[in-house]
Structures are given as structure tokens and as C-alpha cells.
Amino acid sequence: KAGVTQTPRYLIKTRGQQVTLSCSPISGHRSVSWYQQTPGQGLQFLFEYFSETQRNKGNFPGRFSGRQFSNSRSEMNVSTLELGDSALYLCASSLVFQGSYEQYFGPGTRLTVT
Amino acid sequence: AQTVTQSQPEMSVQEAETVTLSCTYDTSESDYYLFWYKQPPSRQMILVIRQEAYKQQNATENRFSVNFQKAAKSFSLKISDSQLGDAAMYFCAYLHGSSNTGKLIFGQGTTLQVKP
Numbered sequence: 001k002a003g004v005t006q007t008p009r010y011l012i013k014t015r016g017q018q019v020t021l022s023c024s025p026i027s028g029h030r031s032v033s034w035y036q037q038t039p040g041q042g043l044q045f046l047f048e049y050f051s052e053t054q055r056n057k058g059n060f061p062g063r064f065s066g067r068q069f070s071n072s073r074s075e076m077n078v079s080t081l082e083l084g085d086s087a088l089y090l091c092a093s094s095l096v097f098q099g100s101y102e103q104y105f106g107p108g109t110r111l112t113v114t
Numbered sequence: 115a116q117t118v119t120q121s122q123p124e125m126s127v128q129e130a131e132t133v134t135l136s137c138t139y140d141t142s143e144s145d146y147y148l149f150w151y152k153q154p155p156s157r158q159m160i161l162v163i164r165q166e167a168y169k170q171q172n173a174t175e176n177r178f179s180v181n182f183q184k185a186a187k188s189f190s191l192k193i194s195d196s197q198l199g200d201a202a203m204y205f206c207a208y209l210h211g212s213s214n215t216g217k218l219i220f221g222q223g224t225t226l227q228v229k230p
Contacts, residue, residue, distance in 0.1 A: 033216040042223065043205065048216030056215035088157060094216060099166070101147055101209055103218060105159035 001027055004093050004106035012112045018079040021109045025072050025093030032074040033103060034066060037088040046089075049074050050096065078111075086113045116141040118208050120221035127196045128229050134181075135191045135224050137206030144168075145211030148182070148189045149218070154202040162204070165189065167211065193226075201228040 005024045013019050025032050034046040045058040049068035066076040072093075078085055088110050092103035117140045127133035139148070150162040165173045165182050173180050177194045193200055206221040 031216050033218065035218070043218075043220040045217045045219070050216065056217050058217070090159060092159070092218075096216075101211070102149060102161055102164050103209075103216070104161060105151075107156075107158050110157075 004091060004104055006089075006091055006106035006109050008109060009107065010110045010112075012114065013081050014114055015081055015083060017081050018077060019081060019111060020075055020077045021089055021091075021111075023074045023076075023091035023093075023106055025074070025091075026095075026104055029093035029095050029104075030072055031094040031096045031103075032068060032072065033092045033094070034074070034076050035090045035092070036060075037090060037108070038086075043090075046076065081113045083113050085111065087111060116143070116146075116208055116210065116219050118206055118219050118221040120204075120206055120224050122224045123222070124225045124227070126227040126229060127193070129196055129198060131196055132192060132194045133196055133226065135193075135204050135206075135226065137189045137191070137221055139187050139189065139206070139208050141187070141208065141210075143210055147209040147211055148180075149207045149209065150178070150180070150189075150191045151205045151207060151220075152200075152202045153205065153223075154199075159205075163191070196228050198228050198230060201226060 031050045033048040047057045068074045088108045090108045092105045094103045146167045148165045152160045181190045203223045207218045
């Protein structure tokens with residue numbers, strides 16, 4: 001099976017702009033979680049989607065949003081970018097069935113805000 | 115709130131030797147999962163091993179094994195016969211079981227150096 005894919009891999013944006021990141025989960029996986037990784041804060045949970053519904057959200061401002069489509073692909077959007085949003089954004093998919101809760105990660109999107 | 119602590123920012127090991135990475139966690143829940151992930155310089159997070167809290171037997175995956183001490187809330191990773199390719203940052207992670215809202219809580223990470 002193909003792994004989790006994320007596009008784009010690298011992105012450079014200017015402060016104030018908005019950005020959309022995409023994540024395609026492993027085939028058959030219905031849950032997609034998003035994480036932000038920075039040197040200062042480490043890995044922080046953004047939100048999780050399951051069957052097109054947001055089930056959980058981390059402590060991030062409303063500028064961070066996401067959605068999931070019927071084919072389980074997910075997007076996250078960050079509006080009004082700030083310098084502090086520069087980070088590696090990771091998505092992970094999970095089967096969530098019969099005790100299979102482990103998450104498999106994509107390669108990440110490196111976002112740089114200038 | 116659940117927390118995960120990795121108290122060793124950096125560790126080093128000689129190739130072919132054994133190293134143990136430490137992790138402690140805090141939770142009031144009884145149903146949860148614990149994981150170790152590896153993140154090499156490529157930044158790709160790779161699942162190394164998982165442990166269900168209800169299982170007393172320690173998980174093992176080839177050269178990787180865990181020492182799960184539920185009462186002490188400790189979850190250490192032992193890497194045997196260390197190889198150069200094991201050099202990476204290792205993260206311990208917690209997942210609540212019964213509600214399972216897809217939120218992994220990570221420790222700060224331990225950077226492992228493998229010396230030839």
C-alpha cells in the first residue's frame with residue numbers, strides 16, 4: 001500500500017497570506033490527524049478528522065482550520081500567516097478499527113513564512 | 115491532562131551495543147496506547163513500536179523492545195545491536211484509548227547518536 005502523502009513538500013509564503021496544505025491517507029484509513037512541529041514547541045496536535053467530522057482540536061487559534069473529504073483526503077488551511085507559523089506540518093492517518101490505532105505519518109510540509 | 119516526558123535530550127551508543135531511551139508519562143486513564151516513533155534527518159516519522167496499556171507483556175519488534183512499567187508510568191525503549199541507521203530523534207507518544215480522538219501527545223524527543 002502507498003503511504004501517507006502530503007503536498008506540497010515545501011512552501012514559502014509572506015506574512016498575511018493564507019496557505020492550504022493537503023494530505024492523502026493510506027487507503028482504507030478514515031482518520032487523519034495534523035501536527036505542527038517546531039524546534040521550540042516540539043510536536044503539537046492541531047486537529048483530527050474522522051469520516052469528514054472534526055473530532056478533536058488542539059490549542060491553536062481560529063486561523064488554523066481543516067476539513068476532510070469523502071475519500072478521507074484532508075486539507076488544512078492557515079489564514080493571515082504569521083512568522084511564528086513557520087514549521088513542519090505533519091499529517092498522520094489511522095485505520096481506527098479493531099484496536100488498530102497507530103498513526104502513520106506523511107513526509108511533512110515545510111512552511112516558511114517571511 | 116496527560117503529559118509525556120523524555121528526560122534525555124541526547125544519547126549516544128557505540129555501534130553493535132545496546133542503548134535504552136527513557137520515557138515517563140502521566141495520566142489518570144486506564145485505557146491508552148504508547149508508541150515510540152523515530153524521526154531521522156529526512157524528518158519522516160516512522161513508527162517503531164506500540165504497547166497497549168492493558169497488555170502486561172512488553173512489546174518487541176526485532177531489535178527494539180520496550181520495558182512497560184504501568185504502575186510507575188514508565189515506557190522505555192531498548193535498542194539492541196545498534197546500527198548506524200538507528201541514528202535519529204526518538205519520540206515517545208501517548209494516545210488515549212477509549213475516546214480515541216486521534217490526539218497523540220509527544221515527549222520532547224531524544225536525539226540518538228550512533229558511533230562507528
